[in-house]
Amino acid sequence: MIHFLQRKNLFGVKIPFLSPNFLNLFVICFSALVFTPGIASAQNGSFGSIKGTVKTSDGKAAEYVNIIITATSQGTTSGQNGHFTIKNIATGAYDVAASFIGLQTQTKQVVVIAGEAVTINFVLAEGGKELQEVYVKSAKHNKFLKKETEDVARLPIKNLENPQVYSVVTSELMKEQVVTSYADGFKNIPGTGVPLLYNNGRTTLLSRGFTTGNFIRNSVAGYNFNAIDPADIEKIEAIKGPTGTLFNSSLASFGGLFNRVTKQPFEATRTEITYQTGSFDLNRLTADVNMPLNKEKTILFRVNTALHNEHSFQDAGFTRSFFVAPSITYIVNDRLSVDVDAEIGNGNATSAYRLAPDPKAKIYNIKDLGIDYKRSFANNNLDYQSRQIDIYALVNYKISDKWKSQTMFNKTFSTTKGFVTSFTISDTAIRRQAIKEDYPYYITNIQQNFIGDFKIGQFRNRIVVGMEYYNQKSNWSNLTANMPLINYKTPGAAYNSFTPEKVSALLAATAPKPGDYVQNNQSSYAAYVSDVFNITERLNAMASIRIDRFENKGAYTPADGKTTGNFNQTAWSPKLGLVYQVVKDQVSLFGNYMNGFNNVTATSFDNTPFKPQYANQWEAGVKIDAWDHKISSTVSYYDISVTNTTMDDPAHSGFSTQAGTQLSKGIEAEVIANPFAGFNIVGGFAYNNSKITNAATGTGLQGLRPAASGPARLANLWMSYRITNGKVQGLGLGVGGNYGSSSYQTNTATFKFTIPSYTTVDATAFYDQPKYRIGVKVDNLTNEKYWSFRLAPQNPTRFTLSLNLKF
Missing domain, CATH: 2.60.40.10 (Immunoglobulins)
Structure with a gap:
């Protein structure tokens, strides 16, 4: 041992x-x-x-x-x-x-x-299987540039041909930055902000002013309600704007979606073992083993696994997890291939920090609150268990030289069981709340795509025709206990009273309610078609449309036999785009119109079903991929208008009303560059102007920026240099950081609670050799104090050492 x-x-x-x-x-x-x-x-x-x-x-x-x-x-x-x-x-x-x-x-x-x-x-020579995962031609020079992907358009089109904006974070960049948590990879995506960590380890981030979850894996539902381990991540794709045409809108936001692409087997034999240690008692051991299983190399196997243990920088809090992801590829013949992989995880952790200010309080800024940054106000015995099983299969069949079939299947089980916590704070006191929960989710997602590449006359068409079935079931069991108020500045012995014994006693004394156990079941059926039509060699147009039938069987409470919130909806989602390459394969101008929708499951006072929310985006910009891929950049302006927005019903507490519209517009810029040998830059800037343009009377939201939209200005930068020749070839340094302007936790006409701006600086040094790699990383070098939208304090200065062996 x-x-x-x-x-x-x-x-x-x-x-x-x-x-x-x-x-x-x-x-x-x-x-x-x-x-x-x-x-x-x-x-x-x-x-x-x-x-x-x-x-x-x-x-x-x-x-x-x-x-x-x-x-x-x-x-x-x-x-x-x-x-x-x-x-x-x-x-x-x-x-x-x-x-x-x-x-x-x-x-x-x-x-x-x-x-x-x-x-x-x-x-x-270029390998067939690996090219699905890696853009080799870019990697020859610009090692962090892997823009070419079939996931965004569901078609094999280049970035310069695609009228949609997206960012890709590669495993190479995450390795250089010594990333040990999935959310840290998002530091390199423009406009994502500080991650929101939820009670079960689930993370969401920002995209164009909208909170966006991590529910898509390999382009289908990967509804992991728990923490995602980065050990199996080949790249993170951030697809921007309403994406309801080619992706399930239930898993995306109006700002876009995040698609995590997992590592797949390849033909060479390779093993990497990495041990990482550092601040806050970090111990992390990962292994990546790849090998062909037969001499012909038609059966390929890969497994990624991780053992992770880490404590919080606060006085309580921990995360312990085990994760394994086996994957196998069977190349049956030159027409048929089958990929099957799984993600299996088991974890034990304490709840994420969550703080809500009292609107009646007289303090309006988290820095003025005076709450101890390193106090958790919790107990390590108030923890939960999490489990995840995610099975994915992909069958590719070449029908002819012009058509192929792609069948995808995903089955997910994700659950948390135990105690999660939340806090409410006033001017002098804090109230601690514990929820004993059991939340299992069951997801099934099936997609069938037919992808063609053919000419009609002299005009090239690349087309995808697809169908999708999605089902989500959940059984929610939760009981809530509210602890007595304590002074958060001088809590005394009462600080230690937040224990499972105290919470269990309060729960036992609470009268049961029908809503303590709820069953939910919802399904969607969709069909879509998208065509990229080459008008000339440099000019192409994209036209797409999708129809969704959404069936929500509602929330069923067995205690009283009642069902609420059941409804059916049908929605159409179009998408149009135009791209002109000013300089062939180097500079393109693009514009798009995109539509997305969300099926609203909120409850109205009279139990009337809500209409789907719709988002319509207009966007225009320029894409550059020049000087033999040494520089890649995208700059765009977007305008997203949302109708049928729901908000709290001021006349009926606990219910919602659908009477609002919202506008989100802004500028995004990204650059990935390799100016000279060994020197790489990844940078981005995002400005977002969001506001409620039509609000229900009495809500106090008219004309204001939604608090959940986060900072209006966000910037990210990473620069690294690696010596490419000589005796110390492979030695490198990296430095970068992130900036976010001030934002709101609450923003209404009657109460505003501000989160200050922040600037963080990270640095790394590494020595990379064919057989081993040594890396050190310091995050938050200046020890900046900053908070998420949920008022969770973020890590202070953190040191990580990484040792990697390659066989």
Whole structure:
């Protein structure tokens, strides 16, 4: 077993380390892995070197390709011009392999002669399976650029041909930034803001002024109501604007959606094991194992797993989880392939911090509240268990040279069981609330797409015709206990009274209600079609439409046999776009009209079903992908108008009214650049102007910015430099940060509660070699105090050390 001890680092921060025996063994093995080739060479007394170039089949230099002498741990990576050199090699015959995800691995034999430099050159062909996951041509130079994806349009069109705006965060960028939580990857997406962490670990972020959840995985429902582990993430796709035409509107917001794309098997054999430790007792162990299961490489297997343990920076709070994600690909023949994968997770954690101010209070800013930043006001015994099973299958069948069939199936079970907490605060006192809950969710999603690429006359058409079925069931069981008020500045012994025993006693004394146990069941049936029509070589148009039939069987309470909120709705969602490439394959101008809708499940006073909410977006901008992919940028202006907005009914407490309209407009800009060898930039800026343009009388919302829209201005920047040649090739540094303007937790005519602006700075240093990688990261370097929309204090300065072994 592995035992952990607490030791202090140079900064005085407690960091868990492995026990001495295990640590010694780790150091010995690590040293042997790194230095054995040098020792062997020294004993031999004769040295030579290997040099050469790596190119792809189109004749262009391939950067970041791993060059490994297979019988040893010696190796290097190719530089930006494709050149590589491996020095101090003992004389003899060797197999040398060149590999990069998305390119077919190539192995060559070479004989090293003393005092000479033998030359070998590689030409790597592009691999079919890997190209679904990685944009190889961009990666040759701009390693964080992976814009090319079939997910956004459900069609194989390039970014410059797509009239929609989207951002992609790659696993390479998350690795460089030593990301240990899924939400940290969103720091690189313009306009997402501070993550909102919910009671069961679920996260939502902002997109164009709308709260947007993480409910889509591999383009279908991945309704994980718990925390998402980043171990299995190949990339995060942020698709902007109302997306009701090609995606299930139940899983998206009017600002867009986030699609997490998981790691898939590929043809090479590779294993990576990573251990991460740092502030707040972080212990994280992950493994990524990939291998073909037969000689023909038609059956491919990959598994990603993670063991995570971390405490809060506050006086209570923890997260412990185990996660495993196996995946298998079966290439039946040149027409048929089947992918099956799963995500299985089991966790134990305390509830997320959640604070709501009293509208009758006289304090209007979280900084003026004077609440202790490091007090949790909770107890580690008030925790919950979470479980997740997510099964996904994809069947691709090539019908002909012009048509293919794509069938996707997803089945999800996600649940939390235990105690979650929330707090209400006034000028001097805080009330703590505990909810004992059991929330299982059952999701089924089936999609069938037919994708074509053909010509009508001289005009090229790329078309997708699809159908989708979605069902969501849940059984909610919850009991609420309210604790007595305590002084939040000087709580005294009462601070420790928030225990399972005290809460259970209050729950036992509470009279049961029919709403303590509720069953929900809703389904949707959809059909859609989208066509990208090339008018000329540079001008193309997109036209799409979708029809949804939504059936909500309502909330059923077995105690009284009543059902409320049951209704049926039908909605149409069109989408139009136009793209003109001013400079072919480098600069394009685009415009779009997009529509999305939400089926409203709120309750009116007279139990009248609400109409669907509709969002209509107009957008125009420019996309750039120039200088052999060294710079990629998108700048756009959007205008989103929402009708049938619901809000609290001022005449009937606890009910909603549908009498509002909302406007959200703004500017978004993103740049991903590689100005010169080894230097990479990822940056973004978002300005959002949201306001309620028509509000029900008495709500106090008319003309005001919705509090949930977050900061009006958000910016992100990451810059890194990696040495690409010489003795310290692979050594790199990175620095960046995020900014958000001030925002509101509550914004009405009668009460406003402000969240201050924030600026955070992060920095990293790493040494990346073909066989290992060492990285250190400091988040929130300036120890900025800042809060989420739920008034949850965010992490202070945090240190993380990452050790990665590659086989």
